[in-house]
Amino acid sequence: MTDPRRRGQNIWIDTDSGFIGAAWYWPLQVPAASTVVVIVPGIVHEERTMNGGLVALAESLADAGLPALLMDLHGCSQSAGRLEDADIGACWSAGIKAAVHHARCSGAARVIVVGVRLGVPLAVEALVDEPLAALIAWAPIVNGRRYVRELKMLQRTTDADAAAAGTIAIGGFSIPASVLDHISHLDLGEVETPATSFVMSRETLEGLNAPWLARLSQRGIIVQEQISTQIHPWLFSATDQPTMPYEDIQALTRWCRVLHDEQAVSGEPVLRRPMPRPVIEFVHQDVLVRETFVEIAPSGLTGVLSEPVNAAGDHPVRLLVSTVGPGRTFADFARDEASRGKTSLRFDFAGFGTSGRGDAAQGGELYTDSGGHDVLAAIEHLRGAGYKQIYSLGFCAGAWSMMQADVVPELRAMVAINVALYRQPDPKTPDSVERKRHLLGQITPALARNRLVRRVAPRLVRLRGKRHEPVDWLVRMCNTNVRMLLAYADLDLGLEYLNRQMDKGVREQLGRPFTLQTYAGLGHLAEGPTARARLFGDITDFFADLDREATSNHAPRAKASLAARSRIAAPPRTKTAGGRSVRS
Known part of the structure; x- marks a missing residue:
């Protein structure tokens, strides 16, 4: 095995x-x-x-x-x-x-x-x-022609501009007409x-x-x-x-x-393991950018550090919870930020991409405690590299784990895209069940993730008491000085759930209001290219505004001393122009 x-x-x-x-x-x-x-x-x-x-x-x-x-x-x-x-x-x-x-x-x-x-x-x-x-x-x-027809049947976008340009949007990715033309041949x-x-x-x-x-x-x-x-x-x-x-x-x-x-025949040369090349420099938007593959302990997570070669002083680092993101937007965003003089670290959870798996079974798992641990490991990596201020950005399950992680002093801001606050954490598999699953996995790898075995864990955990809901993590975060931006597709189920929770009294528990922005045509997987471009433009502006505060010595200090149970009245909802921006 x-x-x-x-x-x-x-x-x-x-x-x-x-x-x-x-x-x-x-x-x-x-x-x-x-x-x-x-x-x-x-x-x-x-x-x-x-x-x-x-x-x-x-x-x-x-x-x-x-x-x-x-x-x-x-x-x-x-x-x-x-x-x-x-x-x-x-x-x-x-x-x-x-x-x-x-x-x-x-x-x-x-x-x-x-x-x-x-x-x-x-x-x-x-x-x-x-x-x-x-x-x-x-x-x-x-x-290829048949494949393109299949892709067109799968597309989900309602973006009129994309449709007019012949673009197909699937699974958060936009496939331009030029790519479809090449594939069709x-x-x-x-x-x-x-x-x-x-x-x-x-x-x-x-x-x-x-x-x-x-x-x-x-x-x-x-x-x-x-x-x-x-x-x-x-x-x-x-x-x-x-x-x-x-x-x-x-x-x-x-x-x-x-x-x-x-x-193979006798006398063939012995292979030489190629010299590693973890660093590359290239020009992006007329700026020389450096990207470095890094290993994040203890599970050996794969990370990519993007930075301008000629760094311009101390500034908050961006932490992106995925090396790719929806439609590869995180890789593009990190390189765009580097061209603007900012450093970013993007990484994959254990078991995803080329990240190590620790002692886990083949493949990674979402919506478990391990994701939050991975976020903290990435923060610790940045702390060890000397970064003192962090802005984090996550999408869907990545945003969920980002919010689950404990608040640390270095964290200044957080942006969560289409985060499913209604999604309860998957219970940790009890050690006795994990040992049996590991033993079965040694016999037949396919049994390492056997669904029947895994169903035992939730039943056992339910007997031990209820887990905290993710909305409690939001309350905890909003009782620190961390700036929060929640971004949702206008019809996302997560947005609907959040609004219901706010009406049930969550608003009164917030010490600091968060900013909520919604985007028509974005879709849960951020497949709408026009809305997605507007979303990342807003994220860029959100971070840039905080950078200006930091250089003016007015940056908020993140503190985790206020408990999530604090009940402080938050300002009423207000609406502003563009998409829909709400301060909750």
Whole structure:
């Protein structure tokens, strides 16, 4: 079973169109084989959904002795650029080529490329002249035009400007018309034959015997097919935490290891673990910006520190609870703030992205105490780096955990986007249940997160007494000098719940009023691009106003001495222009 303490080594890789983020997963307990596996993900909402499975695949490959390199595509996750960039197809190809070249620089005798969803046709397009040991197509997008039609059926936005521009909004991500146009021209049935002797497809039963595979077989490529029953629950479920495709991961790992054992010969060079490159400098909005991958103890959380190379004095640091955020807005916001002379740290919870998992099971968990602990670990990291003032920013479950964390003296302001104050914390699994789950997980990894086992925990905890509701955290925060901004989509369930609670007497418990702003067309996942742009413009202004107060020596000092039970009358509601701004 994969060691849960394993953590990828995050690096930057230069490309012809900028740079990409990537993570090496290197064997720890066994010698590194001479075959390296490069993993090419999908994009936007699918890239976020599949991330946990791809990290688990990289870990499994490393445990089998095969170094694995998990890359980001241009305009996605931590890589340079945006999806709106000109000639996005060339940018994607440049990143994939750079990742394979980087893998070869380790001394690899051969490279296997694993493409997932859109990553399959993108890899085939980019690497048509690149000799590969094998190409693995995992749940591939075969026809781009059909895929675009499916995306249009899934879109949720009511943003008229976005619709007029041909943009699709799904899962908080905006896919511009130029990207859709490039995707629509991708077709595995028409691409040139890849430079490899082996192609393996792992697909659902409906995807077997595809014509594009028959075409490759006719051209002399050895084609193998495997049936997957886990693609749908992994990639297409409606839950916050998709089912991990353990059976697929084990099957792909075995296939790669067998291929290596068949092709390896004696005397092959020993692989060299590439030198880490955690720091990169680049020009963003005409300002030289530096980004550094950092590790946040004790769970080994992945963080990215964004700062201007020529820092302008002491100022409050921004703490962003996610390296990506809705629609990758947190990465863009951090870089925008760096161009304005401000420093930001964005990080992922344990078990998400490339963050370590501590002693947890595979994958991360939302709405538990662990999220609040991770926020405090990030604050402690900033404290150790010498930062004395912090503004925090979180979205949805990230905002929830941000509010759950204890108030610390360094905290000056907090912005929570679409936070679900009605969401009760998931109860901590009792030690006896956790031990049984861990034992089952050692036998079959899929049982490590068995739903039937996990249902026992809430029943046991209910016998121990009721947990505090998240609205109490808001009251606690508003009885300090921390400035609070709550931002909601105008029809969000969290907003409806908050208003009901205010009418039930919460308003009288607030020592300091919070600011509430609502945005028509934003949506719960912040998928409305026009409203989202207005939202982040308001957040920028909110932080900038506080910066001006700080430089004028009028910045509020955060104090946690007032208990949440204090009942101090708050000012009445007032409305102001723009969106809807309410002081509650």
